[in-house]
Amino acid sequence: MATETESARPSGKAGPAAGNDCILDLHGLYKNYGPIEALKPTTLSFRRGEIHAIVGENGAGKSTLIKLLTGVVRRSGGDIRWNGKVVPLGNPLEAIALGINAVHQEVVLCKHLSVAENIFLGDEKVRLGLLQKRRMKVLAQAILDDLGFNISAGATLGSLTIGQQQLVATARASERGIRFLIFDEPTAYLTRQEAAQLFTLIRRFKAEGVTIVYISHRMEEVFELADRVSVLRDGNLVGTRDIADTNEAELVSLMINRTLDQIYHKETIPQGEVLLETRDLCGKGFEDISITVHAGEIVGLYGLIGAGRSEFALSLFGRNPRTSGEILWKGKPVSITSERRAIDLGIALSPESRRDQGLNVNLPIGLNINLPIYDRLTWGPLVNAREEARSADRQIADLSIKTPTRRALVSSLSGGNQQKVVIGKWLNHGADLFIFDEPTVGVDVGTKAEIYRLFADLLKRGAGIILISSYLPEVYELADTLHVFRGGKLAGSHGFRDAPDESVLAEAIGV
Amino acid sequence: MTTTELAPPGAQAAKRNYSFLFALTLLGLLAALCIVLTIANPIFMTDRNISNLLRQGSMIAILAVGQTFVIITAGIDLSVGAIVGFSTVVIALLIQAGVPTSLAILITLMVGAGIGMFHGFGITRMGLPPFIITLATLTSLRGIGLVMTNGSTISINDKGFTEFATQSFLGIPSLFWMVILVSVPAYVFLDHSRWGRYLFAVGSNRESARLSGVSVPRTIYLAYSLSGVFAAFVGVLLAMRIGIGNATQADGWELLAIASTVIGGTSLFGAIGSIHGPLIGAFILAVINNGANLLNVNSFWQRIITGVLIIVIVFFDQLRRRSG
Known part of the structure; x- marks a missing residue:
């Protein structure tokens, strides 16, 4: 495997350097959450007084790495050495005591x-x-x-x-009295002037011998500041380079992931009528978005977190109604002012955060699945218990949600099965347009494949899908039409595979 | 991988039976209290004392059921005691003015619903925390009642009205029949209507409920209106029992109602609760109160015992929930 040899390279390179000038060494550092490997065994050395940039797509393992280094989460395996000595780093106070911040x-x-x-x-x-x-x-x-x-x-x-x-x-x-300082996308909310002040400060820290880890999506910042850069992809460290020996194109190609075809094969499904069309739609967090979704089509929305994709989706679903522009539903102008209105039109939303928006985790699976359709499951003024049970059990069986009973609480399920519950509640409702916002975050590979198969089933039934993802291979391989968001605006639109994935990533980052 | 994702079936079954077991434990506690008190003082088991106890417990029980709707939505209704007092004034004035009894009761219940709607308005439209808006009503309703009566007590001279509270049917006090009259529909509503499901959904995760098409404001209006109606109903019963209307009556009952609800296994964080739990909780408190009187325990101690009981029961409930 190519990744194997590539990931061996940084350790080989960092190995001899791990002498006196190394402040922090990671040896096979590893973290998993159940079946999900957030960070695969990683070996990397940070030198005293260097600015070390870390780049990678969302979900590549950057935040896991920070959490491990600052003692917020406990590692599942491997060593962390501080000045050559193994340290437990089991809690944040210990990290602070060492001078890690x-x-x-x-x-x-x-x-x-x-x-x-x-x-x-x-x-x-x-x-x-x-x-x-x-x-x-x-x-x-x-x-x-x-x-x-x-x-x-x-x-x-x-x-x-x-x-x-x-x-x-x-x-x-x-x-x-810090020795090791980690910046996690610090300039995301800064003005240019504030960013310049921050850079001056960072260089000063460096001059004082402080090691800086700088996490950013912005390539120009990486090349302006960093001495070395490491690239993470899918929980793997795929390469570490001296900044002088690399360029933007190489980093982007390292960040790109092409592993999806192992679990997904795109089917050709004939497209039908236009379901949804937006014309220069503006609202809170997005501007001038014009997209069209046909029946039988997956429209991908790609971009970094905070690029306005979720805000756009929530607006289509009746939250924060548009400030200007037009929405056409099956050819007719509509105004979607509430979630109920969106649902009644035939729009379903599987929101970005399962826990906070998608599920009532301390309630039974059955209740969650049926929540949008209780007005149909009635028997006079009461709930029709038999219909309620049948409707829940049908989705549990169809989606193979792994639970002994519909009465179990959602919190007892794994992430992948929780996601199926979110999807299940909209399958019963039977919408025409499904909006999936980051449907595969924190989901294991097997469930991912099931979710992708489900997309194909929905399309065959004549539904349309808007797929929002920060995981490029997902939208790149699945979407018939791909729109790239950057800073609340459309930065580019593509047909299926009609642009190289590097250039899509470049549009999202704004290289 | 599939096996690791599956929770052991045993744990699931235990979870399912959990609320049933908890109710049994509470009933057991209630029975144990009764047995101990009967042994300590034979007067406890006399018809007269039991009737008296049922009358005392009934009103708090009905308040607790109303409170439960609100607490399931992760809210709180501090105003119920004040609504009771205020309702005694309303019904006394209506009867004094010659309004037919049934109409007077209906109007009083609607006043209770109106107060609940006001709470719903404050929470959903003005964005006030439930604690604050109902605290405000708690103090101002008592004030309004006092202003309306000029601080005096309105006596109710309608014999038929006041006699109801002392009557019995099939040997059970009519006030206790009222508990049954209220809690059966309340149970059907909470466990077998979609609005009951919505109460739980809103209490569990408001955002998710909203994104599933549940009208969160309507659900909140509903919960507080129900609590208001139940409290007004208790006001009517209290007016029957004491034969007067006085805005300072039922002082502190909101806390007894909340305590009953919590003892009955309702989570103050929302989304967990039942109808039978608060009922049993209310009668546990009533038995303790009654028993303490019979045993000549200083009433100061009753308060302490009640407090300790709340801590112990809720602590064990949390412990079980966590391990279950």
Whole structure:
């Protein structure tokens, strides 16, 4: 296998370097959640004072790696060595004690407290058991000024922009005597000027010998900042390069995954009438989206998280109605103002987050499956218990949901089976257009194949599908029409395989 | 891989039987309390005392059933005690004004429903937390009742109306029959109508319910209206029992109702609850109260015992749920 030899390369390369200048070594570090391997055995060394970029598609294992390094999750196997010594890294406090810190994309600080209070949170300056508020404020201001941030230490954190909050989070990290600092897509919400301030700061950390791990989708940032770059794909480390020895094209080709055809073979299904058409649709989080979905067609929406795909889908489903533009349903202009309206038209949504949006996990499987159709399962004013049971059992059997009974709680199911419950509730309802938002996240390979087969069944029955995915092979191989979202707008539209997958990825990243 | 994904069938069966077992445990506790009290003081088992106990427990039981609808949606209704007091005033004034009894009862129930609708409005339209909006009603309803009566007590001179509370049918106090009258439809509603399913769905995950086409606002209006109607109904029963209308009556009953509901296995986080649980819970509290009186236990101690009981029962319930 090509990946085998490629993944051997970085370890071979990093091996001899693992002398004094290496601060953190990973030896066969590994993490699985049940049958799902989030990070396959990975061997990688981080050098003292380097800026090490990590790139990869969503779901490639980047966040798992961060969580392992910061002690948020426990590894399933392998070693982590800090200055050559094996460390357990079993909890976040241990990571902080070593000097490992992370600045997350979403700011995880207290919005109601002042900047100074946030900087010293958990490490308050105290005299005689009382807080030295004034001293902390002065110290904090000194740190902020020293870093060149134009932020007042007395301001309430919540009153700052997200970008400024991010800078405060960085200042907080710098106060703790850090040795190893991880940035997780820090510039996602920053203005250009704030990003420039952040880069200056990062270079300063580097000059002080701090090791920086920089996770980003933005290639230009990687090439501007990093000394080395590692590429993750599907939980595998597929390569580590010196930045001088590589280019954008090579990184994109390393990130690209082409493993889907092993479990999926596209069938040709004749397309029918136009189901849905949007014309210059604008709404919260997306602008000027024009797409068409035919019966028997999968329309793929690809893009990074936050590119506006889910917002667009929710809007089609009656949430946050459009601000301008047109929606045509089977040729007629419609306005979709509520979820009920969308459902009554014949639109079904399997939302992005199973747990938060798709399921009532502490309720029985049967109730979840029947929730959209209880108005049909009636017997006078009451629920028709026999119909209710039959309807639930039919989906449990058809989708082979692995449960002993429809009365079991959804929380007792694995991720893949939970996803089947989400799908099952819309199969009973029988919609014409199915919107699947990230249907295979956290789902094992076998269930993935079942879900893809199910798509084909739906298409044969004359339904249309909008498939939203951050996993390129999925949309690339499945979609008859593929639209690429970037920053809330369409960055490109393609027919089936009529553009190389590299260029689709490049459109989404904005290379 | 398939075997790892399957939960052991035994665990599933245990989960299914769990709520039945919990109800049995509660009933067992109730029986044990009765036996201990009978041994401690033979007066406990006399007809007179049992009738009295059933009358005491009935009103809290009905309140607890109404409260359960709200708590299943992950809400709380702190106003029910105040609605009871306010309803005694409403019905007393109506009867005093010569309104026919049945019409007066109907109007009082509608007032209760109206108050519940107001809570639904506050929660769904104004975005207030249930705790806050019902707390506001708790204090202001008592105020409105006092303003309406100028702080005085309205006596009800309709004999037929007040006699109902002291009557018995088939040897069982009429007030206890009212519990049955209320809880049978309540059970059918909660366990056998789609609106019952929606209450659970909204309490479990509002967003998912909404994305499945359930009208979350309508469900919340429904839950609080039911709680309001039930509380108004208890107000009518209380007015029958004491023969007066007074806005300060039923002080603290909301807490007794919530305690009964929680003892009966309802989760304050929503989506877990039944009708029989709160009923048993209410009568456990009534027996403790009654027994303590018979044994001449200081009423201060009753409060302490009730508190300890809530902690113990809910703790064991949580423990079982986690391990189950």
